[in-house]
Amino acid sequence: MRSPYFQLCNRIVLNATVICYSFILLQGCNSTSNLDEVDTQSRLKETVAALTDSTMEGRETGTAGERLAGNWIADQFEKAGLTVRGDSGAFQQFSYKPHPPMQMHGSGDSLQLGMAVVKEIIGQNVLHSIESSCGTHWGVIGAHYDHLGYGDENSLFRGEPTIHFGADDNASGVAGMIELAQRMKNHPIGHSLLFAAFSGEEKGLWGSNYYCEHPTIPLDSVRFMINFDMIGRLRGDTLAVYGTGTSPGWMELLEACNEDSLILVPSESGVGPSDHTSFYLEDIPVLHFFTGQHPDYHKPTDTADKIDYEGIEKIVNFVERVVRKLSQESSWEFTATKDEDEESTPSFKVTLGVVPDYLFSGQGMRIDGLTEGRPASNAGMKRGDVVTAIDTIQVIDMMTYMKALGQFEAGDTSLVQIQRDGNSEILTVTWD
Template identity: 50%
Template sequence: MKDDVVVLASDSLHGRQTGTPYEIMAANYIADRFKNIGLEPKGTNGYFQEFSFIDKSDPHGKVTYVSKAEDSTTTGTNVIGFLNNNAENTIVIGAHYDHLGMGIEGSLYRGETPQIHNGADDNASGVAAMLHLAAGLKNKDTNNNYLFIAFSGEEMGLLGSNYFVKNPTIDLKKVDYMLNMDMVGRLNKEKSIAVYGVGTSPIFKQVLFAYKGDLKVTENESGVGPSDHTSFYLMDIPVLHFFTGQHEDYHKPSDDSDKLNYEGMETITQYILSIITELNDDGKLAFRKTKNESEEVPAFKVTLGVVPDYLFSGKGMRIDGVSEDKPAQKAGMQKGDVVIKMGDYEVSDMMSYMKSLGKFEKGNTTQVTIKRNDSTLVLNVTF
């Protein structure tokens, strides 16, 4: 896995931006790895599935796919390999391989000189884990086939996975479930991992906790989230998404291969293999719709200027990073602080934090109550 990350996150690939020659170089590398592992090509052109779209400056705007690449379009390339066990159903295992190039929209780098965003954790780590799983599943757990997809266009709005589910190269009705890995390279000392989509099939929860070992699993029921599993959930396919958490190098040029926890990646892939093995003789899993938390989140008029700790399972919202010159920093908040109240609103978890944030407007001043180690502090925040 380290070898794969080092190649994919090297400066020579210039950040693997969708639609660039450097993305094609990364796609060719992944296709070669698929071939060497022994996977069959399952794209529309060998291992490749190209899709062209009109690039929207608004990342939340509706993308327009077009049938033919023209001057005003961008072309992305999914890379798809198939492990055929001649089974009735197929498990999809995916990870996006595109990143931010020299710093396209979404970059959190604030320097004046453009720099390569190597995206080692985001998401060379997920691709390397996917390749490791592909090799590990040869002649193992053969009651399903396996379709491995390296998605393009994730950073621009889940474009590659969205295109695939609308233009699948296998029968989607035969897909048992989908596993997604996005940022799995930074397992911390507490061995905390977030798993999303736990509510999308009734069987998932018991299996996840039966095989977690010493991993500390933070579960999220929803099948909707900011990665490619969402595209499959919206097609009524059970999904699980694995994520080791945000960090200060996220979407910055400093997300490099020497900062990854490769032993942690091995732990995570063995955990995923155990889940696959346990489900191997369970037949086609039942799908269940979940309450999608993202639909309940209000539109924000203000920001606190912090990176939340998505792996925190205690009461409140723990801060994993504080942005320069934003309200939180000006109020004296620090990494590790836990927000437990904003104004009159109690903060018990991430959702209540976001709901309370949505109550404020620019120019408002309020008191924010935080826990710092064993102390409780009340800070004045102006948005």
């Protein structure tokens, strides 16, 4: 998944409603393929272990590690009997030239502004399909396999370059996608399915953007896109589902397929910090499944030993029911979600330097991670603290938090009220 700042600026879980559909069982959803459960978890583990192996060097787009990972994923799809669907075999290459960072040369009067030299980066998507003989409709299942290598510009780790394993982000999603592909191949449905392992996601959704501009199946026959990004840390069976407003049928279908009583935290917007956004912008209904933020996000400590395989299995079981149920629908309507215009996102120049907990449904903004040396950390805030007011401004949710940030400039000082272990405390924050 992309960085929290991108998340902040684009899509916020607003007034996330926690919905527990405990006893809903509907016909048509309970047909899973009954692969052995122990096997499922060992298969998921195998994928996460392979992608987080140090030989893959954190899978940064355009590196040898990314190529190794892409080849490994293609092998798995081939073993499962899927058909290659890239531009050449299983692969689709894309190139991207990042915007050059500005650099200062010289000093004093001779200070000059120059452009750093940037190299073109070539990444590759890995694309396979299961084609149905009884229809022309497609569904897309996606998960990005790239990560931050030794710590690129999106790393939140401050230290010497070191491998960022990206077990949750997003070996977990790739593992879920491969498992789902094997099941759908064994027990096919009326839809054709494209399984897309995207690269370039961490750099800015490059791979999925390129795919939507150069699709290898007709995009106008794609009924839905489902994205797995960070599904390896299921806690308390709470699962965030983004994009629920992109079709009027999503919520009902999700409820009907929620046989394991997952606590769904839906969010309507089709624009978010991952690859489903590229498909939503092509007017395709999307869903993004996500088990939430954590302090290891975009750090070398996002490792395989912290992955909850039973949790991934529950999510795969759930999504399998969703995909099978979708194939029984004669149509699947798209709706645009209303909150993606930039105007609705407050602008601000300062931040606390924290990773907000996007799954927090209480009042305030709960801190899920802190960057050392930034205002929150400097003021003594800790993970788990809930910010409830900044000076005189009440913080109710992410939107009011961002609106509050808009009132301050670097160098200003504020009194921030937090809740910690049931007590209220006031800390002094200096904005930077």
